[in-house]
Amino acid sequence: MAPTQEELERRRIVRVEEERVSHVTSTDFPGHYPGEDHAWDLDEFRKKFKIQIHKANELDYEFDLIGVDASVANAFRRILIAEVPTLAIETVFVHNNTSIVQDEVLAQRLGLVPLRGDKKGFQHLRWRKKNPEEPAAEATDFNTVVMTLKVACTRNHAVPATETDPSKLYFNSSVYARDIKFAPQGRQPQWFAGAGEIRAVNPDILLAKLRPGQEIDLEMHCVLGIGQDHAKFSPVATASYRLLPSIKIKQPITGEDAEKFVGCFPAGVAEVQTDRKTGEKKAVVVNPRKDTVSREVLRHDEFKGKVELGRVRDHFIFSVESTGMYNSDELFLQAVQILKKKCIDFQEKLLES
Amino acid sequence: MTNTQDHETLPDAPEYDAENAGDAEFDDDDEPLDLTRENNAKITMLGSATDDDSCASFQFENEDHTLGNALRWIIMKNPQVEFCGYSIPHPSEAKMNMRIQTYGEITAKDALIKGLADLRDLCDVVTDKFVAEKERFTAEKRR
Numbered sequence: 001m002a003p004t005q006e007e008l009e010r011r012r013i014v015r016v017e018e019e020r021v022s023h024v025t026s027t028d029f030p031g032h033y034p035g036e037d038h039a040w041d042l043d044e045f046r047k048k049f050k051i052q053i054h055k056a057n058e059l060d061y062e063f064d065l066i067g068v069d070a071s072v073a074n075a076f077r078r079i080l081i082a083e084v085p086t087l088a089i090e091t092v093f094v095h096n097n098t099s100i101v102q103d104e105v106l107a108q109r110l111g112l113v114p115l116r117g118d119k120k121g122f123q124h125l126r127w128r129k130k131n132p133e134e135p136a137a138e139a140t141d142f143n144t145v146v147m148t149l150k151v152a153c154t155r156n157h158a159v160p161a162t163e164t165d166p167s168k169l170y171f172n173s174s175v176y177a178r179d180i181k182f183a184p185q186g187r188q189p190q191w192f193a194g195a196g197e198i199r200a201v202n203p204d205i206l207l208a209k210l211r212p213g214q215e216i217d218l219e220m221h222c223v224l225g226i227g228q229d230h231a232k233f234s235p236v237a238t239a240s241y242r243l244l245p246s247i248k249i250k251q252p253i254t255g256e257d258a259e260k261f262v263g264c265f266p267a268g269v270a271e272v273q274t275d276r277k278t279g280e281k282k283a284v285v286v287n288p289r290k291d292t293v294s295r296e297v298l299r300h301d302e303f304k305g306k307v308e309l310g311r312v313r314d315h316f317i318f319s320v321e322s323t324g325m326y327n328s329d330e331l332f333l334q335a336v337q338i339l340k341k342k343c344i345d346f347q348e349k350l351l352e353s
Numbered sequence: 354m355t356n357t358q359d360h361e362t363l364p365d366a367p368e369y370d371a372e373n374a375g376d377a378e379f380d381d382d383d384e385p386l387d388l389t390r391e392n393n394a395k396i397t398m399l400g401s402a403t404d405d406d407s408c409a410s411f412q413f414e415n416e417d418h419t420l421g422n423a424l425r426w427i428i429m430k431n432p433q434v435e436f437c438g439y440s441i442p443h444p445s446e447a448k449m450n451m452r453i454q455t456y457g458e459i460t461a462k463d464a465l466i467k468g469l470a471d472l473r474d475l476c477d478v479v480t481d482k483f484v485a486e487k488e489r490f491t492a493e494k495r496r
Binding site for chain 1: 432483
């Protein structure tokens with residue numbers, strides 16, 4: 001007893017009503033509908049699952065995952081934010097800091113600076129263990145990247161006395177992320193050679209301001225970490241998804257109402273079409289993707305019972321914005337690999353025991 | 354760097370030399386990097402209520418909703434499983450408990466192993482589709 005196409009379509013929609021959302025939980029489990037299977041089937045999944053890329057800039061991807069449950073999409077999102085490892089400044093050794101920014105405040109700022117470098121080079125790096133008992137807790141070229149920051153501010157005597165702009169009056173009046181220099185250790189010169197050297201993603205991040213006589217001299221040790229431990233290790237600025245909005249017109253909306261209907265949505269969601277023969281105006285939904293699901297239509301009595309709002313349960317519009325160490329597409333693939341790795345590891349442990 | 358700082362140079366790590374497992378395979382593959390090569394997964398079976406092992410609870414260490422919810426979903430997709438649910442007993446302990454009850458034809462542990470295998474297959478499909486779609490998208494853009 002297979003469900004009708006209409007019924008299947010209905011099940012895909014999370015309904016958005018005037019004051020509430022309904023049909024929220026997924027029902028595609030064995031035993032939920034009598035006579036229907038719904039068991040996990042890899043081939044079926046491969047047939048139905050779709051990915052559509054809509055925007056592919058290096059650091060900013062937007063793509064749709066269609067045909068997957070929220071729990072899986074959410075796992076990818078959570079892994080992107082909290083479990084993909086990146087490099088960040090972890091320890092700051094202050095040789096000298098006479099700037100007005102206190103050591104601990106400066107160290108915190110430095111930690112949050114996103115770093116980049118040769119991507120292949122990063123594959124050589126390993127975790128640095130926090131437990132001092134373990135051998136890998138010692139700093140080596142495999143687990144620690146050393147950066148230095150040495151800036152002193154001096155007066156520029158060549159400017160006229162009337163000059164008031166500090167950036168002209170003094171040399172190094174501002175310390176930027178570009179002043180952080182990579183100090184390769186051991187085999188790191190080969191891994192991060194030339195343009196692949198480790199540096200700040202954005203060279204223009206302001207770290208501190210100096211005045212003549214003030215100086216900052218630091219050594220920084222960067223290690224690999226994950227966002228779960230500290231947000232500075234998170235490889236994404238944002239990784240989020242939303243469900244595709246769905247707008248169903250159940251009875252034709254015509255004439256004056258059609259104009260009003262279109263006005264209830266953001267530009268480009270719906271439009272008024274005029275019938276060539278009769279000249280009658282009719283509202284049609286063109287691009288529900290642009291909708292914000294503001295539920296404005298539901299506030300007007302003339303549309304009562306004529307329109308149904310909702311979201312497609314298994315259509316996730318993912319947006320991944322990287323901080324710069326990896327491109328967004330690489331990050332997503334890594335996230336999938338990390339989930340896979342978790343499965344393999346636990347499976348191994350279970351089969352052993 | 355000046356000479357005075359030379360003593361701060363980091364020593365090389367002898368235990369990661371070329372013969373070390375995995376090092377050789379970096380060069381050729383384009384696989385996303387896997388820094389977590391070692392298997393630190395820890396799972397224990399909590400007390401079982403029935404004699405035939407059809408019901409059991411498992412405790413996953415250092416796991417949260419990320420694996421918990423995805424695994425719960427895929428185990429619930431197994432028709433031989435009567436119930437599957439997970440919880441994080443306390444937010445400040447990095448532990449995730451999962452309860453599995455089957456109808457009796459398979460053990461709870463088998464259901465869990467099947468769930469992990471299915472989720473792994475799912476990840477492979479997602480990777481394949483993403484790579485294929487990226488190729489299609491870049492080819493289309495170039496045109």
